[in-house]
Structure formats: C-alpha cells, structure tokens
Amino acid sequence: MEIGVLGATGPAGGALAARLASLGHDVVTGSRDPARAAAAVTALRERWGDRVRSLQPGSNADAADADLVAVGVQWEGAVATVAQHAPALAGKVVVSMANGLTKVGREFHPRFPDEGSLALAMQKAAPEAQIATAFQHVPAAALGDLDRDLDGDVVVCADDDTARARVIDLVSAIPNLRGFDAGSLANAIGVESFTATLLSINLRHRGSASLRLIGVEPRSVET
Numbered sequence: 001m002e003i004g005v006l007g008a009t010g011p012a013g014g015a016l017a018a019r020l021a022s023l024g025h026d027v028v029t030g031s032r033d034p035a036r037a038a039a040a041v042t043a044l045r046e047r048w049g050d051r052v053r054s055l056q057p058g059s060n061a062d063a064a065d066a067d068l069v070a071v072g073v074q075w076e077g078a079v080a081t082v083a084q085h086a087p088a089l090a091g092k093v094v095v096s097m098a099n100g101l102t103k104v105g106r107e108f109h110p111r112f113p114d115e116g117s118l119a120l121a122m123q124k125a126a127p128e129a130q131i132a133t134a135f136q137h138v139p140a141a142a143l144g145d146l147d148r149d150l151d152g153d154v155v156v157c158a159d160d161d162t163a164r165a166r167v168i169d170l171v172s173a174i175p176n177l178r179g180f181d182a183g184s185l186a187n188a189i190g191v192e193s194f195t196a197t198l199l200s201i202n203l204r205h206r207g208s209a210s211l212r213l214i215g216v217e218p219r220s221v222e223t
C-alpha cells in the first residue's frame with residue numbers, strides 16, 4: 001500500500017513512516033518543505049539502511065496523494081493542514097495521531113478545539129475524507145526503534161466501518177501492537193484526552209508507559 005505521512009519530519013510522523021516502510025509499504029514522507037523531508041529520509045536511511053528503502057521524501061501535497069494518509073503534524077497545525085489538503089484527501093482513509101496537549105507544571109492537560117476532539121475537527125475540515133484515530137498513546141521513540149518490538153494496544157475510532165477495519169489491520173500488522181475497535185469518532189475525545197493523563201503519569205513516575213487493555217482480545221470489526 002502507498003501511505004503518505006503529513007509532517008513526517010517530526011519524531012512521531014518520522015517514526016510511523018519508518019515503521020510502515022520497514023513492513024514493506026511505500027511511504028511518502030511529507031513536509032511543508034520538501035528539503036526538510038529529504039533530510040529526514042536521509043537520517044532515517046543512515047539509521048536503518050535497507051529496512052526503510054521504500055521511504056520517499058516529498059511535500060505534504062505529495063503525501064496527501066497517497067492511497068492512505070496519516071497526519072503526523074504538530075497538533076496545533078494538524079487541522080489546518082488537513083483542511084489545506086482536503087480535496088486530495090477526499091474518499092481516503094486519513095489517520096490522525098494528534099493529541100492536543102499543554103504542559104502545566106509537572107503535568108499535561110488536554111486541549112480541544114470547539115468540535116470536541118482534533119479528529120472531529122479534521123472530519124469537519126475534510127468532510128469527504130474518512131478520518132480515523134490511531135497511535136495516540138504510542139511513544140514516538142518506541143514506534144521509531146525498529147530493533148525493538150512494540151508492546152501496547154492502539155485504540156481506533158472512525159465513523160466509517162471499512163475505514164476503521166483498514167486502520168485496525170494496518171496497526172495489527174506491526175509486530176506486538178494490537179488494534180482495537182473503539183467505535184465512531186465521537187469517542188476520539190477520550191482517546192486524545194487520555195494522552196495527557198498518560199504523559200502526566202510518565203512524568204511523575206519517570207516512565208514511558210503506553211496503553212495495554214486487559215480482559216479483551218482483538219477481533220474483526222463488526223460491520
């Protein structure tokens with residue numbers, strides 16, 4: 001599958017791009033500045049060699065042309081970036097990993113747009129795209145360390161059943177990550193806000209916890 005990552009020059013987008021490339025996907029690493037995308041791909045190739053040979057640098061517009069698109073943009077710019085590329089994103093599955101966060105002293109607080117969650121704001125900004133959420137609770141350092149098996153669960157929300165199923169499949173193809181069906185985008189607010197809680201725990205416990213669900217096993221999406 002060809003996957004585009006908007007804002008792939010940051011830790012999260014770059015990590016996702018490298019991980020997906022290592023699984024054999026063709027990945028376009030997007031940036032507002034293609035020169036920054038080229039530098040990011042060079043750095044990833046220096047680190048991971050042939051394992052990320054399918055990475056291709058490009059503009060965010062190039063990334064938005066891919067079959068499936070992930071949004072790795074800094075959260076403050078994520079909704080505007082989706083709005084800017086809305087025509088190219090129409091009819092496609094678009095994966096938001098964005099969390100609105102502010103650090104206040106020794107904790108993080110969630111930040112939300114008027115729509116309730118960043119994912120719902122993206123859906124409003126690109127009404128013909130199929131917005132889904134995933135990877136909010138996966139630390140970029142772990143996601144981007146291809147020598148390390150990830151350990152965690154990924155909560156996937158989307159209004160469209162097929163979009164949700166495709167993203168769960170994408171997540172579950174990453175060794176040791178399990179994708180779970182959390183229903184529609186109305187539930188993205190809980191996913192995004194829990195990140196502030198998780199990061200506050202990590203700060204106070206000096207850890208790097210992610211999410212693991214107990215008492216439930218992955219299963220196919222009910223359509």
Ligand SMILES: NC(=O)c1ccc[n+]([C@@H]2O[C@H](COP(=O)([O-])OP(=O)(O)OC[C@H]3O[C@@H](n4cnc5c(N)ncnc54)[C@H](OP(=O)(O)O)[C@@H]3O)[C@@H](O)[C@H]2O)c1
Nearest residue numbers: 007009010011012031032072073074075077098099139140
């Ligand atoms: N860091 C993590 O561990 C982690 C984990 C899970 C989810 N996330 C989420 O993943 C997203 C990216 O996180 P990050 O830490 O990688 O972010 P980041 O480094 O702050 O930003 C990522 C990229 O976004 C682009 N960007 C910055 N400001 C922008 C703006 N105003 N408009 C458009 N593009 C802009 C930049 O790329 P160019 O300048 O090259 O365009 C930048 O390299 C966030 O939404 C975050 O909540 C992060």
